[in-house]
Amino acid sequence: MPNSRTAPAPENFDLECGTLIVGAGACGLVAALSAKEAGREVLVVEADAVPSGSTALSAGLIPAAGTRAQAEAGIEDSADLFAKDIQAKAHGENEDALVTSLTQNAPKVIDWLTEVHGLPFSVVANFDYPGHSRRRMHGLPTRSGAELIDALRTACEIAGIDIVCERRAERLCVDGRTVRGVAVVRPDGVRETIGCSRLILACNGFGGNRELVAEHMPDIRDGLWFGHDGNRGEALLWGRELGAELRYLGAYQGHGNVAHPHGILITWAVITEGGVQVNKNGRRFWNEAQGYSEAARAVLAQPGGEAFAIFDARIADIARQFEDFKRAEASGAVKTDNTVEGLAAGLGLPAEELTRTIADIPVQGTDGFGRSFSGPPLQAPFCGVRVTGALFHTQGGLRTDGDGRVLDGDGAAFPNLFAAGGAACGVSGKGDSGYLSGNGLLSAVVLGWLTGRAR
Known part of the structure; x- marks a missing residue:
C-alpha cells in the first residue's frame, strides 16, 4: 500500500540497537536515562536539529506528590490525594491503574532526577494551580521547559547516550505483532532502517496535523497552534495500522x-x-x-x-x-x-x-x-x-498499561512496543475540561521513566 505507515521488516537493517527511542523531548530523554541505568543499549532518534519537543515551549513544570522537595518546603502531600485530584478534574474518566501508576511513581522520578542527575527541582510554592489541593508543581530555577530539556540532554551526554538528530521516523518495520525496527528519513531524503529489540514511541501527538484536529476536536480547530510543529500524529497513524487501541482523541x-x-x-x-x-x-x-x-x-x-x-x-x-x-x-x-x-x-x-x-x-x-x-x-x-x-498539545493517543506497553483492542500488550509522551493517552479524561495543570508532562516523564525500565 503506497500510504502504509507500516511495512514488513527487511532481512537486514542499516543499523541495529537494543532499545530505540523515537523522540528527544522530555519523555524520550527520561526514557533514555532510565533504560541506560537498567543496563540497556540505547539509541534516540530525533526529527529536529536539536532536542526540544513540546516541553521546550512549556514552563517545564511536573506535578508530583510526596517528593523530598515538598517535604523541605513543609508541604504535606500524598499520591492518593494527587490521584483523587486528577480523577475529580477528569470526572472519573481515567483508568485507575494508570492514574495510580503515574501518581505513585512521580515522586520517585523527581527525586531520581534531582539526586542522580543533578536537576535542581523546587516546588512552585507562592501560588496555586487550578485543581491541585496541594502545591506540587516542580520546576527548575527559570521555570522554563527549555531549561528542562537542556538539563536532560546534558544528563544523557554525561551518561554516554547517543542522540541522532534530523532523522524523522517514517515507517515501522514489523513482523506480525512484533516491531523489528523503524525506517527514518535524513534531511537529504535518504532513508535508513534501524533495527531494535524494543521500541519506545516518545515522539508526538497530533496537534500539528490540522486535519486530525478538525476530525477529533472541532471546538479547538480554530485555536492558535502553540505546540511543537513536529506533532503530526505519526504515532496515532502507526497505531491505527497495527490495531492498537486509541483513546480520548478529543482530549x-x-x-x-x-x-x-x-x-x-x-x-x-x-x-x-x-x-x-x-x-x-x-x-x-x-x-x-x-x-x-x-x-x-x-x-x-x-x-x-x-x-x-x-x-x-x-x-x-x-x-x-x-x-x-x-x-x-x-x-x-x-x-x-x-x-x-x-x-x-x-x-x-x-x-x-x-x-x-x-x-x-x-x-x-x-x-x-x-x-x-x-x-x-x-x-x-x-x-x-x-x-x-x-x-498546546493533544492528550489522547495509544492506550498503554501502567508500564507504558501499547495495548490492542482486546487489552493485550504488543511484545516490544511502548508509548509515552504525546504518543500515549494521558490522564485528562475525554476532553479539555478534564485537564489538570502539568498532567501532560507528568504522563510524559513518568511513563518515559517506566518504559525505560520495563521488561
Whole structure:
C-alpha cells in the first residue's frame, strides 16, 4: 500500500540497537536515562536539529506528590490525594491503574532526577494551580521547559547516550505483532532502517496535523497552534495500522492566556492570584478558576477570538519567576499604567466598562460566575495583556498499561512496543475540561521513566 505507515521488516537493517527511542523531548530523554541505568543499549532518534519537543515551549513544570522537595518546603502531600485530584478534574474518566501508576511513581522520578542527575527541582510554592489541593508543581530555577530539556540532554551526554538528530521516523518495520525496527528519513531524503529489540514511541501527538484536529476536536480547530510543529500524529497513524487501541482523541491541553500576537505563554498565576479576563467590551465572561485549558475554548468564543488578562503589579511580580513572562514584558506585550483609564487606552478597551468590571470584583466571597476571591483587590499600577486561545498539545493517543506497553483492542500488550509522551493517552479524561495543570508532562516523564525500565 503506497500510504502504509507500516511495512514488513527487511532481512537486514542499516543499523541495529537494543532499545530505540523515537523522540528527544522530555519523555524520550527520561526514557533514555532510565533504560541506560537498567543496563540497556540505547539509541534516540530525533526529527529536529536539536532536542526540544513540546516541553521546550512549556514552563517545564511536573506535578508530583510526596517528593523530598515538598517535604523541605513543609508541604504535606500524598499520591492518593494527587490521584483523587486528577480523577475529580477528569470526572472519573481515567483508568485507575494508570492514574495510580503515574501518581505513585512521580515522586520517585523527581527525586531520581534531582539526586542522580543533578536537576535542581523546587516546588512552585507562592501560588496555586487550578485543581491541585496541594502545591506540587516542580520546576527548575527559570521555570522554563527549555531549561528542562537542556538539563536532560546534558544528563544523557554525561551518561554516554547517543542522540541522532534530523532523522524523522517514517515507517515501522514489523513482523506480525512484533516491531523489528523503524525506517527514518535524513534531511537529504535518504532513508535508513534501524533495527531494535524494543521500541519506545516518545515522539508526538497530533496537534500539528490540522486535519486530525478538525476530525477529533472541532471546538479547538480554530485555536492558535502553540505546540511543537513536529506533532503530526505519526504515532496515532502507526497505531491505527497495527490495531492498537486509541483513546480520548478529543482530549487536549489548551491555553487561553497566550499573548497575542506575540505568541508567548502568560502564566496562569496572573489569574489565580486575583486577576481576571475580559473581552473586547471590557467585560468578564466566565469563571476563570476553571483553569487555563478550559480558558482556550472560553476565549476563542469571544469576539475576534481574543481576550485581555487584567492584573496588577503585585501579581506581575509573582509572574516574573517565569522566563516567558519576562519575555512578554520585554516584547511590550504587557501594558502597565497607574490608572484603569490609562490601561484601557493602552489595550484599546472601553475605560468606563473596564473600570466597572474591576470595581465589581469581590474582595472576599464568590462572584456571579461562581468564582471565589480571597486576596487583596487589584490596585495601581494595573497591568494587562491581549491574549488568545491556543491548542498546546493533544492528550489522547495509544492506550498503554501502567508500564507504558501499547495495548490492542482486546487489552493485550504488543511484545516490544511502548508509548509515552504525546504518543500515549494521558490522564485528562475525554476532553479539555478534564485537564489538570502539568498532567501532560507528568504522563510524559513518568511513563518515559517506566518504559525505560520495563521488561
